[in-house]
Amino acid sequence: MKPSQPGKLGVHVAVVGGGVMGAFTAANLLMSGAHVTLYDPHAMGTGPGASVDTGRSFRVHYGQDQQLISMAVHSRRLWSEWSVRLGRPLLHPTGKLLVEHSADRHAFESWQTMRKMGLHAERLGKGRIAEEWPGFVAPNATVDRMGGVLDPEVILKGMSSWLGQAGLERRKEALDIKAKSVRCSLGWKDFDSVVVTTGAWTQRWVQVPMEVTRQQLVYFDATALGDRLMNLPVFSDLQSGFYAIPTVKDGRIKVANHHPGPAGHPDGDSRKVTPEFRTAARAFLAQHLPELANAEEAWEYVCFYSGTADRDFILDRTADGLVVGAGFSGHGFKFGPLIGRLLAQMALKQTLDVDVARFSMHRNALQEESTRLAV
Numbered sequence: 001m002k003p004s005q006p007g008k009l010g011v012h013v014a015v016v017g018g019g020v021m022g023a024f025t026a027a028n029l030l031m032s033g034a035h036v037t038l039y040d041p042h043a044m045g046t047g048p049g050a051s052v053d054t055g056r057s058f059r060v061h062y063g064q065d066q067q068l069i070s071m072a073v074h075s076r077r078l079w080s081e082w083s084v085r086l087g088r089p090l091l092h093p094t095g096k097l098l099v100e101h102s103a104d105r106h107a108f109e110s111w112q113t114m115r116k117m118g119l120h121a122e123r124l125g126k127g128r129i130a131e132e133w134p135g136f137v138a139p140n141a142t143v144d145r146m147g148g149v150l151d152p153e154v155i156l157k158g159m160s161s162w163l164g165q166a167g168l169e170r171r172k173e174a175l176d177i178k179a180k181s182v183r184c185s186l187g188w189k190d191f192d193s194v195v196v197t198t199g200a201w202t203q204r205w206v207q208v209p210m211e212v213t214r215q216q217l218v219y220f221d222a223t224a225l226g227d228r229l230m231n232l233p234v235f236s237d238l239q240s241g242f243y244a245i246p247t248v249k250d251g252r253i254k255v256a257n258h259h260p261g262p263a264g265h266p267d268g269d270s271r272k273v274t275p276e277f278r279t280a281a282r283a284f285l286a287q288h289l290p291e292l293a294n295a296e297e298a299w300e301y302v303c304f305y306s307g308t309a310d311r312d313f314i315l316d317r318t319a320d321g322l323v324v325g326a327g328f329s330g331h332g333f334k335f336g337p338l339i340g341r342l343l344a345q346m347a348l349k350q351t352l353d354v355d356v357a358r359f360s361m362h363r364n365a366l367q368e369e370s371t372r373l374a375v
Helices: 019-031 066-086 104-115 126-132 151-167 198-202 274-287 333-347
Strands: 012-016 035-039 056-058 097-099 121-125 140-144 146-148 169-170 176-178 183-184 188-192 193-196 211-221 235-236 240-245 252-257 297-306 315-319 324-325
Touching: 012 019, 012 151, 012 198, 019 035, 019 151, 019 333, 035 183, 035 188, 056 066, 056 235, 056 240, 056 333, 066 104, 066 151, 097 104, 104 121, 121 126, 126 140, 146 240, 193 333, 198 297, 198 324, 211 274, 240 274, 252 274, 315 333, 324 333
Parallel strands: 012 035, 012 193, 035 169, 097 235, 193 324
Antiparallel strands: 056 146, 097 140, 121 140, 176 183, 183 188, 211 252, 211 297, 235 240, 240 252, 315 324
């Protein structure tokens, strides 16, 4: 679909928040013919938001959850379409390796469900793993062959350029928001609909039931792997919560933990990683890639999950009509093109591609004890 003439639809929509969700929401609105104003204090792909990074994982496996698997497959198709629009590959198809342990139901159920749905997944033993990825050590693994690595920097810079050419109007920080109006330093402006995709700052505007947690990241120099880094999969461990993402362009492997960290907020945070986390991250890397046991630490950082109790998203509207996309719980980036499409459809009151009832901000599960999931 090519962008329509901005405003052709006769509808003006505000998108507050210019990360991956806001970018794709704005893009889908523009392609539908709406006029779009995007509010964000930072240029796209910069600033303290959760979308700023050098590598994010893409996976299809979600245990027995066929809806999320189907959504991930749908999103993968949309990533391919956006690769064509932006004129560059956005997904590096390395596959996703889920290390298995005894009594690990999630890995087995992921393989079983994907196979049942006609998707490419395998279970490999130690020998097959070492044969395909020399130097990688794991006793057994489920391999999601549809997985890979997304590059947020490339994606958001590309989207920024595309949106500018498509007629996006940009404004700086939103100071106040209502269901059909936004105030910035230039004053109030009225809209037919307003969409909020502000991540950790969402609760500034609407009281959604989510927590913001502090997540530590360590990037190790992996150039010692040479050409093998190109084919190395994203890999994770359900028991520990640790995962690793190889990023070929900078010769690094990012190691982090998907289990929710302590409560925090990006405003004013020092972004310092603790010595204990560094040690644990290095131990995880060394366990599976022993030759990197003494790899130099290239960079460290702290990002923030906006998480819900059940780790599902919030895709909903308030009683007065404000459209909200939030609570992406550390696994939302891969769904960016699809979530942007759904939020645009909600803003325009169109039929949705996906039933979003499970993503209601009022679901009972959001009042229960938090779930801990590994990527």
